[in-house]
Amino acid sequence: MPERRHLISIDDLTDEDLRWIVRRGTEFSAGQAEDARSLSEAIVGVLFRKTSTRTRTAFSAGALRLGAKLIAFGPGDLQENTGESVEDTAAVLSGMIDVLVARTAGPEAELRAYAGQRRMSVINAMSAAEHPTQALTDLTTITRHFGRIEGVRVLYVGEGNNTASALTLAMSRYADTELYLRTPPGYGVERSFLDRAEVSAKRGGAIVEQRHDMADLPPVDVVYTTRWQTTGTTKPTPDWREVFAPFQINEAVMNACAGAVFMHDLPAHRGEEVTAAVLDGPASIAFAQAENKYHSARAVLEWCASGPVAE
Numbered sequence: 001m002p003e004r005r006h007l008i009s010i011d012d013l014t015d016e017d018l019r020w021i022v023r024r025g026t027e028f029s030a031g032q033a034e035d036a037r038s039l040s041e042a043i044v045g046v047l048f049r050k051t052s053t054r055t056r057t058a059f060s061a062g063a064l065r066l067g068a069k070l071i072a073f074g075p076g077d078l079q080e081n082t083g084e085s086v087e088d089t090a091a092v093l094s095g096m097i098d099v100l101v102a103r104t105a106g107p108e109a110e111l112r113a114y115a116g117q118r119r120m121s122v123i124n125a126m127s128a129a130e131h132p133t134q135a136l137t138d139l140t141t142i143t144r145h146f147g148r149i150e151g152v153r154v155l156y157v158g159e160g161n162n163t164a165s166a167l168t169l170a171m172s173r174y175a176d177t178e179l180y181l182r183t184p185p186g187y188g189v190e191r192s193f194l195d196r197a198e199v200s201a202k203r204g205g206a207i208v209e210q211r212h213d214m215a216d217l218p219p220v221d222v223v224y225t226t227r228w229q230t231t232g233t234t235k236p237t238p239d240w241r242e243v244f245a246p247f248q249i250n251e252a253v254m255n256a257c258a259g260a261v262f263m264h265d266l267p268a269h270r271g272e273e274v275t276a277a278v279l280d281g282p283a284s285i286a287f288a289q290a291e292n293k294y295h296s297a298r299a300v301l302e303w304c305a306s307g308p309v310a311e
């Protein structure tokens, strides 16, 4: 039996796979995927232990739209709650369903344990460290807007969370891209992600740079932010809002980045990480980006079922 494809980290994807998924997501987004593969033989399980609006709906609607059947597992449904191991759960589920889309918001090792069988694809719908399907959505959105990813310059402002880690790995895989991470002190993207991105960046001439202040903003094409309360985390210091306050995206930041569009992985909190004037303003493509989660999810599901890699 061929090995099933898993998407736990952006780094699980070859350059060819990454480009295939982004191109395919862009075709779905542009309404140019009339040849969409039917998944009518497939059963997709969605397991969300944490709240989700976009990712869960995108993969559920995407699977149903492609003709698959769906089983939804809530946070308290599986016998894991009574102590059954992840490995045993995966062994059982993989004999019955084809794809498991899982938001554990826990360690990546847990998703790797789910993926330790050969019969069921496992898709990371957000772990503590990384949110790969968000990065695929973001690259799809950038491609739709600019017609390319190569050479695009992104300023990411806010916590170095799962979204930031995935974006860092993904952007660095495209030639001449520039990613400027401006994260509050103590809330940066982890060194291990920066090191991995640096290896790809060197290959294609990309730039990945992290700083912990908002001075001297570089010229960019995209300003990107994320909410301040990352899922499953608590801030270690009571004064964290003071630390985050200078990192709000407001009209002053957008004026400093003249011509840039605004992106946000959502949910947004107007008045915290972004002002209403920016989120709801003319430069914002945040809600087109949210819709692209659905388009990109269909590309990921197709890739799990077929894709470019010889089996």
Ligand SMILES: NC(=O)NCCC[C@H](N)C(=O)O
Pocket (backbone or CB within 6 Å): 054, 055, 126, 131, 134, 161, 162, 163, 226, 227, 229, 230, 231, 265, 266, 267
């Ligand atoms: N687009 C999304 O999946 N949004 C929900 C998660 C947002 C953020 N990365 C978080 O961890 O809270």
